[in-house]
Amino acid sequence: MIELRNVSKIYKTGDVETAALKDIDLTIRDGAFVVILGPSGSGKSTLLNVISGLDTVTSGKITFGDTVLTDLSPEQMTSFRRDHLGFIFQQYNLLQNLTVYENVQIGSDLTKDPLPIDELLEQVGLTAARDKYPYQLSGGEQQRVSVARSLAKNPAIVFCDEPTGSLDEENSKKVLELLERLNETYQKTVVVITHNNGISEMADDVIKMNSGRIVEVTHHETRVAARDIHWG
Template sequence: MLISLQNVCKEYQLGEVTTTALKDVNLEVKKGEFVVVLGPSGSGKSTLLHVSGGLDQVSDGKIIVNGSEITKMKSSQLTNFRRKELGFIFQQYHLMPNMTVFENVEVGARLSRCPLDVQKVLKEVMLDEMLHHFPYQLSGGQQQRVAIARAIAKNPSILFCDEPTGALDEETGKLVLEVLQRVNEEFQTTIILITHNLGIAQMADKVIKMKSGMVVEVMQNPHKVRASEVSWA
């Protein structure tokens, strides 16, 4: 398994109040899978992404990613592991405003010992004719695709996507999903995408449903659809 979560719990302490974000989560993700995590606000799906990607520590349990137990790593080790192995895409694009499209993606490539070719990646995300544009010259969907290209250029084992279409309209959102689908198929990149949009689950290999910090259902999708065919919600 590429990712294994074993009896994972996560609690947050604010004064005398303890909030349980994850409760006894057991989960496995195979290499090359496109996984969609569904759940309402407060269900724990963002926390699941953060602990699986080493962005946050667990309160209890074990997480193994690509053969390494990240729950035993120190902060400096985690930083190095994320740089080498993982890619992240968030709802906010976090692009460098004074850098071109090519330069923004090149930043991601420089973090890796075995990066992908920047121009090839930009062609995959359909931005190869905008190499010299700056972020302010791009639409929201185009900026999100630059963020995807930057994450992919470092050639990560796993790409974590936190509501990547949350701020986009249907047409633009489907274009971004199409890019992610192509990245998954072209580079065999494992993708874990969290969303509240039920329709996006139609394009996943595996669907994980969460409620109140627990995984309530895990199912394989027998009939995946193309991103363009997703029922938008």
């Protein structure tokens, strides 16, 4: 479980201060599929960055289980991210000179308890493409490689920053089905940032943000399957 208490983030540019997060209180339950929703500038990316330790808070406290993330040194936070967290971004960030299998192996090599690469490639529908290079794949296929790479190190939680932002509806739903599967099959906590309201239909919890604040938290007793969500 992740808990945020009175978390604020202020960016300073010269004498100008910008409050990106304002007194955030939030609990993310283990095994939940969470969508953080909001327009550009609402603070959703900053929220993901401070939860995942990619950025520091100005004030407040963040705990992950028994670990107080806001007390960790930069070196300790780097180790924590490596051991416990997975990331999927809008950009695929694949190494062009490595095959599909080798790109996924990068994630596997980061941990002592990886998930089997061949099993993951089967899960993402890329077994036949294991020896291909990124330039030989479509955008949707490359994003599926990045999903497999993130999952290979067997993280406790996967953070997704606009993972379908550069994909069409068909490929987006394929990627979302993968996230749905890793949440349900592998029992991973999944946190997705998006501006697409339709994606919120497949979440357990929806966190709506505006102007650096959480304006609404909605819990869904029943989730809509990724393939059935309304797009746009």
